[in-house]
Amino acid sequence: MPCLLSHNNVVSYLIYCLILVAGVQAWSKEGHIMTCRIAQNLLEPEALHAVKSLLPDNLDGNLSALCVWPDRVRHWYKYRWTSPLHFIDTPDDSCSFDYTRDCHDQHGVKDMCVAGAIQNFTSQLQHYRDGTSDRRYNLTEALLFLSHFMGDIHQPMHCAHTGDEGGNTIDLRWFRHKSNLHHVWDREIILTAMKDYYDNDMNLLQQDIEGNFTDGIWSDDVSHWTDCNTLHTCVTKYATESINIACKWGYKDAEPGVTLADEYFSSRLPFVMKRVAQGGVRLAMILNKVFNHGHQAMTAPT
Ligand SMILES: *[C@@H]1O[C@H](CO)[C@@H](O)[C@H](O)[C@H]1NC(C)=O
Ligand SMILES: *[C@@H]1O[C@H](CO)[C@@H](O)[C@H](O)[C@H]1NC(C)=O
Numbered sequence: 100m101p102c103l104l105s106h107n108n109v110v111s112y113l114i115y116c117l118i119l120v121a122g123v124q125a126w127s128k129e130g131h132i133m134t135c136r137i138a139q140n141l142l143e144p145e146a147l148h149a150v151k152s153l154l155p156d157n158l159d160g161n162l163s164a165l166c167v168w169p170d171r172v173r174h175w176y177k178y179r180w181t182s183p184l185h186f187i188d189t190p191d192d193s194c195s196f197d198y199t200r201d202c203h204d205q206h207g208v209k210d211m212c213v214a215g216a217i218q219n220f221t222s223q224l225q226h227y228r229d230g231t232s233d234r235r236y237n238l239t240e241a242l243l244f245l246s247h248f249m250g251d252i253h254q255p256m257h258c259a260h261t262g263d264e265g266g267n268t269i270d271l272r273w274f275r276h277k278s279n280l281h282h283v284w285d286r287e288i289i290l291t292a293m294k295d296y297y298d299n300d301m302n303l304l305q306q307d308i309e310g311n312f313t314d315g316i317w318s319d320d321v322s323h324w325t326d327c328n329t330l331h332t333c334v335t336k337y338a339t340e341s342i343n344i345a346c347k348w349g350y351k352d353a354e355p356g357v358t359l360a361d362e363y364f365s366s367r368l369p370f371v372m373k374r375v376a377q378g379g380v381r382l383a384m385i386l387n388k389v390f391n392h393g394h395q396a397m398t399a400p401t
């Protein structure tokens with residue numbers, strides 16, 4: 100439900116909106132925008148052309164402008180079914196991802212998780228190049244969902260334990276203000292980095308990330324980021340990496356009520372940056388394959 104102006108009292112209206120905003124769970128807007136910009140900069144001409152033709156004309160082919168759209172609509176009645184597609188809940192006593200065990204919604208409906216959604220929307224986009232677009236599917240929406248969920252699956256706390264809702268119920272402090280563990284990984288680390296090192300300029304941060312995989316700390320590593328044979332093994336790999344980072348670095352030293360500050364920030368920052376980079380590089384890989392006429396279709400189970 101959007102913030103309705105029908106509330107008769109301004110204060111309760113504002114509180115209501117604050118609660119809604121706080122309840123949004125996903126890589127922050129910054130994380131999604133950077134993921135999509137990194138991907139767009141790596142698109143081959145055919146994919147770039149397809150992306151531009153799917154986006155509304157007024158955006159001038161700017162994918163990142165709509166990468167947060169799935170977070171805006173997830174509470175709307177029409178899109179409520181997409182809500183479970185933003186994350187994966189894994190069992191509290193394990194630090195692994197098992198597609199069959201974990202990829203379902205709270206009612207047990209199979210494939211209703213971020214890993215299933217990536218496969219779903221990739222398969223839908225596959226029809227674009229065949230010109231056999233199935234009218235049941237809106238390929239503009241498929242592109243926006245795929246781009247957004249490729250960000251989410253790389254946010255470690257989006258593939259984390261069920262009992263604490265991926266860290267959402269772990270209330271703690273981030274330096275001087277109240278936050279929760281999920282939000283620390285969605286946004287706080289990125290915002291603190293921008294403030295401390297990048298003059299609050301997301302462009303500078305994004306350029307630093309890109310520099311680190313083209314000619315920097317990740318440049319030897321980056322060709323392996325896109326290794327995986329089928330879409331199913333790709334998404335399984337991404338989710339497994341996320342829950343591993345969540346266990347080793349997310350939950351560690353982050354008990355309810357603690358204050359996280361410099362030490363947590365500086366040791367986790369490299370992971371957050373690498374996940375944004377990987378999300379962008381891998382989204383480009385998928386879009387380049389999906390829209391390339393010469394490439395065989397990416398296989399996804401049905
Ligand atoms: C694309 O959209 C993003 C997010 O809205 C915005 O920050 C950026 O300036 C836009 N880029 C261009 C080239 O319009
Ligand atoms: C796939 O997308 C369709 C709508 O385009 C939706 O009905 C279905 O629930 C989606 N499934 C998953 C796993 O995302």
Ligand SMILES: *[C@@H]1O[C@H](CO)[C@@H](O)[C@H](O)[C@H]1NC(C)=O
Nearest residue numbers: 155236237238239240241243
């Ligand atoms: C596809 O979805 C977009 C975004 O929701 C919408 O603006 C557009 O009208 C839809 N296209 C069709 C053909 O329904």
Ligand SMILES: *[C@@H]1O[C@H](CO)[C@@H](O)[C@H](O)[C@H]1NC(C)=O
Nearest residue numbers: 304307308311315316372373
């Ligand atoms: C890029 O790599 C340098 C080390 O060469 C590091 O100091 C910096 O934090 C990295 N930036 C990002 C955004 O990962």
